Each structure stands twice: as C-alpha cells, then as structure tokens.
Amino acid sequence: MSTRTSWADLAANSAAENTLAGSSANNGSVRTTSAAPARSTYVPPHLRNLVPSSDPPAPAYSGPATINYRPGYGGSRWGAPRNDYRSGSGGGGRSGGWGNRSGGWDRRREPEVNPFGDDDDTEQTITEQENTGINFDAYEDIPVETSGENVPPPVNTFAEIDLGEALNQNIRRCKYVKPTPVQRHAIPISLAGRDLMACAQTGSGKTAAFCFPIISGIMKMQAQSAQRPLRGARTVYPLALILSPTRELSMQIHEEARKFSFQTGVKVVVVYGGAPLNQQLRELERGVDIIVATPGRLVDLLERARVSLQMVKYLALDEADRMLDMGFEPQIRKIVEQNDMPRPGARQTMLFSATFPKVIQRLASDFLFNYVFLAVGRVGSSTDLIDQRVEFVHESDKRSHLMDLLHAQRANGVQGKQALTLVFVETKKGADSLEHWLCVNGFPATSIHGDRTQQEREQALRSFRSGNTPILVATDVAARGLDIPHVAHVVNFDFPNDIDDYVHRIGRTGRAGKTGLATAFFNEGNASLARSLADLMQESKQEVPVWLSRYSAHSSYGGGRSRRSGGGRFGGRDFRRDSSFNRGSSDYYGGANTSGGYGGYGSGMSSAWD
Numbered sequence: 256m257s258t259r260t261s262w263a264d265l266a267a268n269s270a271a272e273n274t275l276a277g278s279s280a281n282n283g284s285v286r287t288t289s290a291a292p293a294r295s296t297y298v299p300p301h302l303r304n305l306v307p308s309s310d311p312p313a314p315a316y317s318g319p320a321t322i323n324y325r326p327g328y329g330g331s332r333w334g335a336p337r338n339d340y341r342s343g344s345g346g347g348g349r350s351g352g353w354g355n356r357s358g359g360w361d362r363r364r365e366p367e368v369n370p371f372g373d374d375d376d377t378e379q380t381i382t383e384q385e386n387t388g389i390n391f392d393a394y395e396d397i398p399v400e401t402s403g404e405n406v407p408p409p410v411n412t413f414a415e416i417d418l419g420e421a422l423n424q425n426i427r428r429c430k431y432v433k434p435t436p437v438q439r440h441a442i443p444i445s446l447a448g449r450d451l452m453a454c455a456q457t458g459s460g461k462t463a464a465f466c467f468p469i470i471s472g473i474m475k476m477q478a479q480s481a482q483r484p485l486r487g488a489r490t491v492y493p494l495a496l497i498l499s500p501t502r503e504l505s506m507q508i509h510e511e512a513r514k515f516s517f518q519t520g521v522k523v524v525v526v527y528g529g530a531p532l533n534q535q536l537r538e539l540e541r542g543v544d545i546i547v548a549t550p551g552r553l554v555d556l557l558e559r560a561r562v563s564l565q566m567v568k569y570l571a572l573d574e575a576d577r578m579l580d581m582g583f584e585p586q587i588r589k590i591v592e593q594n595d596m597p598r599p600g601a602r603q604t605m606l607f608s609a610t611f612p613k614v615i616q617r618l619a620s621d622f623l624f625n626y627v628f629l630a631v632g633r634v635g636s637s638t639d640l641i642d643q644r645v646e647f648v649h650e651s652d653k654r655s656h657l658m659d660l661l662h663a664q665r666a667n668g669v670q671g672k673q674a675l676t677l678v679f680v681e682t683k684k685g686a687d688s689l690e691h692w693l694c695v696n697g698f699p700a701t702s703i704h705g706d707r708t709q710q711e712r713e714q715a716l717r718s719f720r721s722g723n724t725p726i727l728v729a730t731d732v733a734a735r736g737l738d739i740p741h742v743a744h745v746v747n748f749d750f751p752n753d754i755d756d757y758v759h760r761i762g763r764t765g766r767a768g769k770t771g772l773a774t775a776f777f778n779e780g781n782a783s784l785a786r787s788l789a790d791l792m793q794e795s796k797q798e799v800p801v802w803l804s805r806y807s808a809h810s811s812y813g814g815g816r817s818r819r820s821g822g823g824r825f826g827g828r829d830f831r832r833d834s835s836f837n838r839g840s841s842d843y844y845g846g847a848n849t850s851g852g853y854g855g856y857g858s859g860m861s862s863a864w865d
C-alpha cells in the first residue's frame with residue numbers, strides 16, 4: 256500500500272492536532288493495561304519505576320544523570336577564539352508545568368534531569384524556531400514507495416498514533432506539530448510490530464521515526480510490568496539497542512532519545528569509544544532500557560559480560576548502509592548474530608538511512624523478518640532544499656578558491672553564528688592543515704577527525720555548533736547524521752570517493768525543511784563520479800554545469816552510483832523487486848529460508864508508488 260506524501264494540507268489542522276494528541280494518547284495502552292482484569296501482577300503506579308532495569312543496587316551517586324562531555328577545552332588549536340560557551344548552563348529553566356508529573360525513570364536514586372531545561376535560553380529559543388518555523392511542506396511532492404506484505408497505512412497526524420501520553424507530551428515540547436513523511440509511514444509500520452528497511456532523505460526526521468515506536472513499545476512493556484530475568488551481578492539487559500557508526504552521532508541520538516523519553520520511565524544510556532569506560536559502566540548500572548552504542552564499545556561490553564542482549568526487543572541501525580558496509584559488517588554480525596540477541600522475528604529490527612545501495616539491502620535482509628521496505632524520495636537522492644553548486648577547481652587552486660568563497664560570504668553578511676560553514680576534506684592531515692591555514696588567514700576554524708582525542712572532537716563540535724568557531728573542517732567522521740542547526744554552507748573541498756558520501760555530506764545543510772547551500776570542488780581526479788553527480792543533481796532539480804555534463808557523457812557510473820541502477824524512474828528501489836537480484840537468485844532466497852525465512856519476499860507482497 257502506498258499513498259502520495261501529502262501533508263501540507265495538515266498545517267491548518269495542526270493546532271487542533273496539538274490538542275488532540277493529548278486526548279488520543281489518554282487511550283493508550285499504559286492506562287488500558289493498568290485497568291486490565293488480570294491484576295495478580297499489578298504494580299501500583301508509584302512503584303512501577305522501581306522495577307529495576309538492572310539488578311545491582313545503584314552505587315551512591317550524587318552527580319548529574321548525564322555524562323559530562325563538555326569539558327572546558329578550547330575550540331581551535333590555531334588561535335581562533337577559545338570558547339567556554341555554556342559554562343554557566345545548568346538545570347532548571349523550563350521544567351515548570353511538567354515538573355509535577357509522576358514520571359521519571361528511577362525516582363529512588365536521583366531526579367531525572369529535564370533535557371528540555373538544561374540548556375541555556377539561547378539554544379532553547381533556536382530549537383523552538385527550528386521546529387515551529389519549519390517548512391516541511393517542501394516535502395509535499397516526494398514520492399513514497401512501500402513494499403512488502405500487508406503494509407500498515409500511513410497516518411497524517413501524531414494524534415492518530417497511540418504513542419502514549421508521556422511521549423506525546425515530549426513531542427509537543429519538541430514543537431513537532433506534524434509528522435514528517437518518513438514518520439507518517441515508518442511509525443505505524445513499526446508500531447504494528449513489523450521489521451522495516453527505511454530510506455529517506457537527510458534531515459527528514461528519521462531519528463524520531465525509530466525512537467518513537469521503541470520508546471512507546473517499552474512504555475507499554477513497563478505498564479505490563481514486564482520483568483527482566485534474574486541476572487548476573489553486573490550484567491544489564493536493555494530492551495532496545497540503537498547502533499550508529501560514529502561517537503558523535505550516538506551522542507546526538509542519545510540526546511534526542513532522552514528528550515523523547517523524558518518522564519516516560521524509559522531510561523536511555525549511550526556507550527561509545529574514546530570516553531572513560533567506567534563512567535559508562537556506572538551509567539549502565541543505574542538502569543538502562545535503551546542502549547545507544549557505537550559497535551566497538553558495545554562489543555567490548557558484551558565481551559566483558561556487562562551487557563546482555565538477551566532481552567532486546569528492538570534493534571535499530573541508524574545509517575544502516577554504513578553499518579553494514581565492509582568496515583562495520585563483521586562487528587555488526589558479531590553483535591547481532593553471535594551473541595544472545597533474539598533472532599529476526601523474535602525481535603523487531605529497523606534499518607534507516609538516506610542511502611541504501613542494493614548490495615547492502617541484500618546483506619541487510621539477513622537481519623530482517625518479513626520486512627516492509629519504505630523509500631521516501633528516491634533511494635540515495637538528496638533533497639532539493641539544498642542548492643548544489645559544482646565548480647571545476649584544480650588541486651593547487653583549492654585554497655585560494657575557498658578563500659574567495661569565504662570572503663564573498665563575509666561580504667554578503669553570510670557568516671557568524673547563524674551561518675556556519677562545514678568544509679569536508681579527505682584526510683586527517685588535510686583537515687589539520689586546512690584548519691591551520693584558515694585560522695592564520697583570519698577565518699576562525701576548528702576541525703574534527705579521527706586523530707583528535709574524543710575531548711577535542713566534542714569541543715570542536717560544541718564550538719562550531721555554538722557559532723563561536725563558525726567554520727568546521729571535517730573528514731567523513733562528520734558526514735552522517737549530525738544535526739547542527741544553522742549550517743548554511745557545506746563545502747566539499749575534496750570530493751568524496753563515493754556519491755553516497757556526497758549525499759550525506761551535503762545533507763548537513765538543508766535540514767528539516769530549511770534551505771542550504773553546498774559547493775563542491777571537482778577536477779579530473781574525480782572524473783569517475785561525474786555521471787553519478789550529474790544524475791543526482793538532475794534528480795534534485797539542480798542546474799548541471801555544461802562541463803560536468805561533458806565529463807558525465809564520457810564516464811561510466813562510479814563510486815556507488817551504479818548501485819542505483821535497475822528500475823524505472825521510481826521503481827526498483829526495493830532490491831527484492833529488482834530482477835537482477837531475483838532472477839537466478841534462488842540460492843540467496845533458499846539460503847535465507849533455510850535459516851528461518853529471513854528477508855523473504857512473500858507472495859502477498861505489494862508495492863506501489865503514488
């Protein structure tokens with residue numbers, strides 16, 4: 256089943272929806288369950304959150320509930336202003352109104368920090384503007400494809416979905432007036448218990464699309480007083496696992512999930528490499544329902560038997576194509592297949608990304624059971640909210656060209672806290688060197704890459720995010736997922752080796768209905784990507800320079816673009832519909848079926864474009 260994504264018409268109803276969302280959620284399963292006849296296992300509301308989510312008693316602890324990753328470290332190493340921004344920010348502020356509610360994940364031990372109130376006022380105001388001034392109508396014409404058996408229909412409003420009152424409250428606090436297209440489709444599919452492979456453009460709200468069903472599902476489990484097994488003294492048993500490829504993205508997902516789960520009784524903990532393990536262990540010991548993790552640190556915790564995946568009901572892979580490419584696949588298989596995690600079908604699996612090459616789709620189907628494929632927009636396409644420019648620049652001219660761009664920006668008043676510039680380079684050394692050069696030339700810059708310490712990486716991001724250092728030079732470590740308001744310009748100083756990386760990089764701007772600018776420096780060295788780039792630009796209604804068309808005419812698909820082929824204009828996105836994968840591929844399906852039928856494409860499968 257499929258419908259055209261059309262939610263601009265909902266704008267007029269948004270106020271009514273805000274009201275309705277609350278009342279609808281009152282019918283949610285939390286209440287329903289507590290009123291159910293079988294009361295032998297009834298736990299009074301005031302004790303429900305005392306059912307520990309990990310066995311050992313909490314250690315004495317008086318600090319904040321969140322990991323402090325905001326040390327007072329300067330932004331740039333090269334003389335740009337040092338920033339101690341937010342040094343005075345603390346709790347309080349915006350807890351009024353909700354402070355009396357009886358939620359909270361573990362009130363015995365410490366009060367739940369209000370994630371809506373612990374940032375300074377400036378950022379709060381920015382967030383509100385972000386979401387209320389949002390131009391999601393820009394997505395109105397995006398085609399949506401769903402395929403799979405009995406696909407649950409999309410919703411038009413949050414009020415139509417039974418997410419639970421506490422979560423609905425948080426959605427209102429986030430100022431999310433209506434669901435984005437991917438949310439409209441993905442949330443009902445996940446709430447119906449179906450596995451999902453979802454592809455939607457950068458900045459289109461995928462995080463909430465997988466977080467909401469997980470949080471809502473755990474709230475229901477808690478209301479049913481679902482007990483976790485007796486366990487080893489220090490092992491924790493999360494109910495959901497969210498994996499992401501970078502530390503910073505995991506931290507961001509954690510922050511988002513904490514907001515969404517505020518006062519729901521659902522506890523979210525993040526674990527990632529480069530930060531002290533002990534601190535993360537202590538956090539886990541205080542209780543965890545949802546664990547957000549980078550693969551390496553999670554493997555470490557599994558090997559130490561500090562985390563068991565035995566109780567995992569929900570598995571979400573953000574940036575799923577990256578998680579399953581050659582770099583990460585062995586670790587993901589180890590986590591998902593070689594530990595005690597329930598098999599596909601016994602858990603619910605959700606895979607999300609803006610890009611999903613077919614080879615990776617095929618691999619991913621190992622992890623899924625009778626799943627729904629959802630594509631909002633063309634798989635791997637970029638949003639036309641991003642104004643894409645490509646300039647032919649020889650290697651030796653790149654710096655002076657960048658300088659010209661930055662001077663022009665300055666002259667046009669496009670700079671400062673409201674207009675951040677993100678510059679992507681290929682190598683860590685290149686990032687250091689360009690950062691230095693920019694600073695020396697009067698453009699405050701900082702950098703993020705894999706050779707910087709975690710503290711430095713986080714400080715660089717903070718300094719950029721706050722606008723104190725309005726230029727960030729980055730390797731691909733910052734290419735995916737990061738949601739930084741006010742990134743006005745993404746510069747591909749070095750063109751990436753894969754067109755999908757280009758899609759993710761430019762997707763750091765033009766998010767959530769806002770417009771953005773992306774400039775790429777292109778030269779002979781990138782010729783193999785000319786066709787992929789020209790196609791991508793055309794798809795997103797961009798003007799393709801004549802010289803690029805000429806390059807494109809002489810090049811074959813490269814850098815992953817060929818993976819997009821196979822299908823008509825809007826067809827062939829779900830690899831199961833692609834004849835090259837189906838014809839003569841009985842081995843593949845046979846193999847999958849013998850191991851439990853994962854990924855099969857049942858006879859009742861349907862697919863449609865609107």
Ligand SMILES: Nc1ncnc2c1ncn2[C@@H]1O[C@H](COP(=O)(O)OP(=O)(O)OP(=O)(O)O)[C@@H](O)[C@H]1O
Pocket residue numbers: 385386389430431432433434435438455456457458459460461462463608609735736737738762763766767
């Ligand atoms: N329903 C909504 N209404 C308003 N804003 C929303 C809504 N859903 C998400 N957002 C905002 O949109 C922005 C982008 O969301 P998100 O980071 O989840 O995008 P994404 O699709 O995961 O992007 P990427 O592919 O880059 O990872 C965030 O700032 C988020 O708060």
